[in-house]
Amino acid sequence: MIASLHFFLFFLLTLGVYYALPHRWRWLWLLIMSYVFYGSLSVKYTVVLFTMTLISYGLARLIEAQQDIExxxxxxxxxxxxSFVTLGIFKYTGFFLSSVNDVLDRLGANSHIPLPDIWFPIGISFFTLQIVSYIMDVYTEAAEAEPHLGKYALYVAFFPQLLIGPIERASHLLPQFTNKVTFDYQLLVEGLIRIGWGFWKKLVIADRLAIVVDRAFSDPSAFSADKLALATLLYSIQIYADFSAYCDIVIGMAHILGIKLTENFNHPYFATSPIDFWRRWHITLGNWLRDYIFRPLNFAARRNFTLWIQTRNVLLVFLFSGLWHGAAWTFIIWGILHGGYQAVELALQRRARNKKSKSKPAWWKTAFSISVTFGLVTFAWIFFRAESVNDAFYIIKTIFTWGNASAGGSLWDFTSAFERQVVFLLIMILLVIEIAQYLSKKPVWEFIHRTPLTARWTMCLILIYSVIVFGYYGEVDPTAFIYAGF
Amino acid sequence: MSVKDELNLVFREVFKDDSIEVFREMTEIDIDMWDSFSHATLLMSVEDHFDISFASREIMNLPNVGALMDLIERKLAEKPR
Incomplete structure (x- = not known):
């Protein structure tokens, strides 16, 4: 939906009218366009969105007005x-009932519970977290209850971040809707370059890799160990390119509207440990989990803070994270794996706490930590991507025993002779740009924007040209993002 | 001693670093060892040091050290003498 020409045109229309309107009506225009956007996916989704908005708006006002703490x-x-019951009904009913049916099967029962036909309001996982954070913030007085229903509705529904985040806090986003922004050519150029970079990562990298990865994961038994290992590695790149591209596009769009959204990525694959990874990957989700689940759990246990309590709390948080991503055992195992990584790291830290040296580790130690972390994260992605738990275990077993050598499945479509070479060349380009961004601590759009005029336009044209030429526009729906499924 | 000076002592004790100087805008980004776990230990040490007790509702709204100082001062003022 986001990386499509339709959406881009929709954005340009929104943008033009936005700056033509006087300040005091702009929030209304954004709200209308947000509901138009969501309604264009399905009108019934907007009913869910609006109902949840209305209920949380009312409850937050009641919380604020009430003096009695109880x-x-x-x-x-x-x-x-x-909020969570609503999310649960749409997201987990099918999973829950089919799990019950599995149990019935094993017990030898003949009857099954029929699975109801439930539709899924896309984006609900994200805006539910945003609504809950708002109610919590009003309760803890970190934010004031918004008196204006329309502006609050916009906070929940703001179209760039409605479907896949970033998950924003009311205290950060709401005041920006009334800021007096005047049209700024700088903002426009910065935003457009960032959007262009997002389109490049999505259409040139992520969607190309999707074809190869999908071939392997849709039928793992047809592939030998080396191909499954390669597909797993490529999935790591795909999911990063996909999700970070989405964030670049929507943060760039909001930037042009004069609204600053929270950054969701900070070079995640340069993380030196699993804990470090979660400070760099999907940052707004990590912060949400930390502030609303992890810290309160730890605080409650502060007088009796044993290694066991510490481990239990991390596992609980990541079990929640796994379940939030999807109603399937694969996601639950993925969550528990990440929880386990962190529990081990924390236990090791606890032992080393007093010995921690302050000097910067040698470069080769950092490189080693980065590689190990990337390996652990990639391993966990197998569960995230596999179609079933059995598939995931099959892939792991095949890779680690270097088995299934006789399988003849090919990841590449040899009707297009250069597919493999093109993909590897493009990945190399992405890698070089990522390393340059990491070392210079400067994002690529900022770099392009700061170069002299001629060089800037040349780079922009190359970017646009390569999206058109190397972008993948077949087989997979280029408008779908992986995270839109959650 | 002011609340800030006393809080500084607690920080140095908890993070085992005598070079720490707290300031109002300080957050966990400023101290390497300040993670979600030492956060709980820190709050517990603050409670013990000042002989006050926090509710979970209060500790969820602590964006920086300044907010913590304000909370401590409020708690000390409420304390029966």
Missing amino acids: KKKLYLRLGIIL
Whole structure:
């Protein structure tokens, strides 16, 4: 939806009218366009969105107005429960019932619970977290309850980040809707370059890799160990290119509207440990988990903070994270794996706490830590991507025993002779740009924007040209993002 | 001693670093060892040091050290003498 020409035109229309309108009406225009955008996917989605908005708006106002702390707590609980129950009904009913049916099967029962036909309001996982954070913030007085229903509705529905985040906090996003922004050519150019870079990562890298990765994961038994290992590695690159591209596109769009969204990535594959990874990957989700689950859990246990409690808390948080990503055992295992990584790292830290040296580690130690972390993360992605738990274990077993050598499946479509060479060349280009961004601590769009005029235009044209020439526009739907499935 | 000076002592004790100088805008980014776990230990040490007790509602709204100082001062003012 986001990386499509239709959406880009929709954005240009929104943008033109936005700056033509006087300040005081702009929020209304953004709200209308957000509902038009969401309604264009399905009108019934907007009913869910609006109902959840209305309920949380009312509860937050009740929490703020109430003096009695017990009653405040009651409204808070009601708000959290209603939000997650709604999410649960749309997201987990099918998973829950089919799990019950599995159990019935094993017990030898003949009857099954029929699976109801439930539609899934895309984006609900993201805006539910945003709604819950708002109610919590009003309760803890980190944010004031927004008196204006329309502006609050825009906070929940703001179209660039409605479907896949970044998951914003009310105190950060809401005041920006009333900021007096005047049209700025600088903002426009910066934003457009960033959007262009996002389109490049999505259409040139992610969607090309998707073809290869999908071939391997849709039928792993047809491939030998080396091909499954390669497909797994390529998936690591695909999911990063896909999700970070989305973030670049929407943060760039909001930037042009004069609205600053929170960054979601900070070179995640340069992380030196699993904990470091979660400070760099999907940052707004990590912060949400930290502030609303992890810290309160740790605080509650502070008088009795054993290694076991520490481990339990990390596992609980990542079990939640896994379940939030998807209603399937694969995601649950993925979450527990990441929780396990961090629990081990924390246990090691606890032992080394007093010995920690302050000097910077040697470069080869850093490189080693980065490689190990990347390996652990890539291993966990197998569960994230596999179609079933059995598939995931099959892939792992095949790779680690270097088995299935006789399988003849090919990852590449040899009707296009250069497919493999093109893909590797493009990945190399991405890698070089990523390393340059990491070392210079400067994002590529900023770099392009700061070069002299002629060089800047040349780079922009190369970027646009390569999106058109190397972008992948077949087989897979280029408008779908992996994270839109959550 | 002011709340800030006393809090500085607690920080140095918890993070085992005598060079720490707290300031209002300080967050976990400024101290390497300040993670979600030492955060809980830090709050517990603050409670013990000042002989106050926090509710979970209060500790969820602590964006920086300045907010923590304000919370401590409020708690000390509420404390029966």
